[in-house]
Amino acid sequence: MSESVPVRCPACRCERLYAVPAWPCACGTTVTLVLDGAAPPAVVVHRAWAEEWITLRCPRCARPAQWPRPELGCPCGTVLRLPVTEAAPVDADSGSPDTAPTARPALPRAGRPPHPPTIRTARDAVTATVLYLRSLGFRDIRRADQRPTAGIGLAAPGLLAQVDPSARPASLRDVECLWLTAMTESARCVYLSLAGYADDARAGADRLGVPLFVLDLTGTPRPVNPAAGTLDTDGA
Known part of the structure; x- marks a missing residue:
């Protein structure tokens, strides 16, 4: 299961839960982004392709990769861009960040990425x-x-x-x-x-x-x- 964290919308001041997604690295590790709880989310006003992605290194193989920058759509109509500090490996059994650098098998080529996002936009x-x-x-x-x-x-x-x-x-x-x-x-x-x-x-x-x-x-x-x-x- 992916971790859910509370995010407060600066426009309506309501708190929403955001399910942090997990993505596959080329080395086979499933990683999740670590949100910066000390920094407030930014309101998305204008979009640019370069701002849609964030480059972080895999915590296991240290390979840099581009991941979609996490966003949350508030019911009030505001789109929030969430601050990120790093990426962490996800333990397959518990769904929580895994600190032991054990080897992982390659991902199956079956078209089943971990935690695909619900399509809203x-x-x-x-x-x-x-x-x-x-x-x-x-x-x-x-x-x-x-x-x-x-x-x-x-x-x-x-x-x-x-x-x-x-x-x-x-x-x-x-x-x-x-x-x-x-x-x-x-x-x-x-x-x-x-x-x-x-x-x-x-x-x-x-x-x-x-x-x-x-x-x-x-x-x-x-x-x-x-x-x-x-x-x-x-x-x-």
């Missing part, structure tokens, strides 16, 4: 996608250089991913444009949609070999075509 969809792609073995995930036809583009070495958090099913044009962009960069591609796909989009993806996933509201990507099933099973 487009940022949640991006976070869930990043965690899923990391669990498959993709590293150095960043914002894609080219903006996709819909949603948000992510890139990793040898991969382009498109995350579509809109309420409309992805179209055939969306899938074909992602495939063409990936072809020009000699990369694989994957599409993740919150609202699913039009019938011709699914047929086109099957023809082009584009893996299609649906992100359910629990943050879990579900394969919807054979290419996605293969990726979910085999990983990167």
Whole structure:
């Protein structure tokens, strides 16, 4: 279980519980961020991609990695960015920070990242996608250089991913444009949609070999075509 910490909203002064997420490092360690209880949360007014991520070293292998910066949406409408001090390993049995530097097995390539976020915002969809792609073995995930036809583009070495958090099913044009962009960069591609796909989009993806996933509201990507099933099973 992930740790829940109280956070007081500076706008409405109400206290909310925030479940601190845990993420997989490339070394196989599951880590959780340590929030700075002495610093107040910041109100998010304007967004910039560089501010959406925080770089910390894994407490076991000391490898630096970028993690989504923790945020909490208050029911009053305020979005809070939570201060972080460090990352700590999580003990698989107790769910609490583990201080013993024991070796851990590699994560399974089954597309099941630890503690995916509940999808409430487009940022949640991006976070869930990043965690899923990391669990498959993709590293150095960043914002894609080219903006996709819909949603948000992510890139990793040898991969382009498109995350579509809109309420409309992805179209055939969306899938074909992602495939063409990936072809020009000699990369694989994957599409993740919150609202699913039009019938011709699914047929086109099957023809082009584009893996299609649906992100359910629990943050879990579900394969919807054979290419996605293969990726979910085999990983990167």
